Amino acid sequence: MNTSLHVVCPHCAAVNRLPATKTGAAPNCGKCGLALFTGKPLNVGTANLEHHLQRDDLPLLVDFWAPWCAPCRMMAPVFEQAARELEPQIRLLKVDTEAEPALAARYGIRSIPTLALFSDGREIARHAGAVDLGTLKRWLQGQLHKI
DSSP states (O other), X not given: OOOEEEEEOTTTOOEEEEEGGGTTSOOBOTTTOSBSOOSSOEEOOHHHHHHHHHHOOXXXXXXXXXXXXXXXXXXXXXXXXXXXXXXTTSEEEEEETTTOXXXXXXXXXXXXXXXXXXXXXXXXXXXXXXXXXHHHHHHHHHHHTTO
């Protein structure tokens, strides 16, 4: 039985092996010494997203957004609050589709904001449109049983 998780450091991208029982104990990265869980969404590009998808054992919730999008800007504080409440059970990532159009095309992002939930490197659920925190948490709860 696997009792450890691989967790990608949000600061240096090192992969840390962490006992599953220690995720809530404010663990630090073994390479850079900084906190593995910051309670903030992590802005990622193509390389960082792929690294997280391939190496992170945590479920990943990715917000595909753009700076010019009003609903995306309305959703930003909700996503920030979700990161504070949901880490370390879920890692929250943000992809700026304006800066990463190829990444948005690769994942078939047709409208923004779009939330995509990944587990073990594969997408398991998607939600398009801005939501409030309660709706986001209910949607996630309904999806996490698939993992």
